[in-house]
Amino acid sequence: MTKISAGGSLLSLSVPSRDISEKLAAFVRDKDAFSPNTWRQLLSVMRICWRWAEANGRQFLPMSADDLRDYLTHLQATGRASSTINSHAALISMLHRNAGLVPPNVSPDISRTMKKINRTAVVAGERTGQAVPFCRGDLKKLDQAWRASPRLQHLRDLAFMHVAYSTLLRMSELSRLRVGDIGRAADGRIILDVAWTKTIVQSCGIVKALSAQSSQRLTDWINAAGLAGEPDAIIFCPVHRSNQARFTTDPMSAPCLEEIFIRARGAAGVPDRKKTNKGRYAGWSGHSARVGAAQDMARKGYSVAQIMQEGTWTKTETVMRYIRVVEAHKGAMVDLMEEDSD
Known part of the structure; x- marks a missing residue:
């Protein structure tokens, strides 16, 4: 069992091998290499994705391309913005790389899925929000x-x-x-x-x-x-x-x-x-x-x-x-x- 934390918040992960566990532990020790906001976002994405995997009988780490595709599609179906879905995909890739695993994002299936999500969102009228300017x-x-x-x-x-x-x-x-x-x-x-x-x-x-x-x-x-x-x-x-x-x-x-x-x-x-x-x-x-x-x-x-x-x-x-x-x-x-x- 490996624990990843940010600001006192813990997420426990069951990992398939000692080697992956050691790499994740090193990742946690070096979390100061990332901004606090990036680390908080990573923890949030991990929790959401882990809960989805548990509820749907999928494996969270390592994650297959098929499971990631279904997870990203699930996010779209539940109303997440395409920019948010892109962030989830990027952070899941980041976790896999730092665990010494091949990210599922390298699959052409994921590339096509993201293009489909982005295109569907834009055609449906989604626009990226922007702060109201203070001039x-x-x-x-x-x-x-x-x-x-x-x-x-x-x-x-x-x-x-x-x-x-x-x-x-x-x-x-x-x-x-x-x-x-x-x-x-x-x-x-x-x-x-x-x-x-x-x-x-x-x-x-x-x-x-x-x-x-x-x-x-x-x-x-x-x-x-x-x-x-x-x-x-x-x-x-x-x-x-x-x-x-x-x-x-x-x-x-x-x-x-x-x-x-x-x-x-x-x-x-x-x-x-x-x-x-x-x-x-x-x-x-x-x-x-x-x-x-x-x-x-x-x-x-x-x-x-x-x-x-x-x-x-x-x-x-x-x-x-x-x-x-x-x-x-x-x-x-x-x-x-x-x-x-x-």
């Missing part, structure tokens, strides 16, 4: 609403939204920033020393510079909260209802950070979308500042390479998905038709 105009509205507020929560939330938009950092990356990561340029603007990101894990880290206005909003929060002399404290820390900042060395939780986006949308007076993607993306969420900043850069004519650098993206298709609405009006045929209309 420069929204930041200006928020700045007017909160910059003179006597409430520390507003000052913190405003500084957070400024930094999120200016740096294009992911929510988890913003949550880890500490007071000691703040530096100053010669003109007084803030420079943030970001230890690592989802796609850049290097000892030298990356550096993010803030504009004069964003630097001022972050400085206002630091001074009002009394954080200046606490280099190890998390910059965006909790605020007690007594209007006092609570210094901590642990990042705020994802739900707490998501609430900042919800409060910001209300303060900016922006109504939620009535039409959503499967009930998601009605308002701003953790990725909204990244999407909005990328779209604003595209509107200003910055190249895809520049946008990728600012957002630490490694895949061009990810950026193109975010800015596709903006780029649609820069197409060759639009230019041709506009020329003819002159």
Whole structure:
């Protein structure tokens, strides 16, 4: 019996050989090679797939191509999005590789099954959801609403939204920033020393510079909260209802950070979308500042390479998905038709 864990959550697996068990044990020991989110997703997929295998008399590990095909088809039949099914297939392959097994995904049957699932989903009207963009105009509205507020929560939330938009950092990356990561340029603007990101894990880290206005909003929060002399404290820390900042060395939780986006949308007076993607993306969420900043850069004519650098993206298709609405009006045929209309 081999146990795989993540954050105290355990999954026990019966494996067919000692060799596989030892490789899985090594896999667990080295789980820090992966991001916590990837490990959590792997555990979730393993639980779901294992339960399906147990309920249907199938073998979970190693899994045959026939069983994987039936499992993926089952996910589609129960309403899972094609992107979710792709993730399940990829993580099952990852588990097999690290157990020293040939992934069932190498079979042409699985390739055909995934093509069928994707095609069926698209024809049926499935579309990939995207975070509602938080753009420069929204930041200006928020700045007017909160910059003179006597409430520390507003000052913190405003500084957070400024930094999120200016740096294009992911929510988890913003949550880890500490007071000691703040530096100053010669003109007084803030420079943030970001230890690592989802796609850049290097000892030298990356550096993010803030504009004069964003630097001022972050400085206002630091001074009002009394954080200046606490280099190890998390910059965006909790605020007690007594209007006092609570210094901590642990990042705020994802739900707490998501609430900042919800409060910001209300303060900016922006109504939620009535039409959503499967009930998601009605308002701003953790990725909204990244999407909005990328779209604003595209509107200003910055190249895809520049946008990728600012957002630490490694895949061009990810950026193109975010800015596709903006780029649609820069197409060759639009230019041709506009020329003819002159």
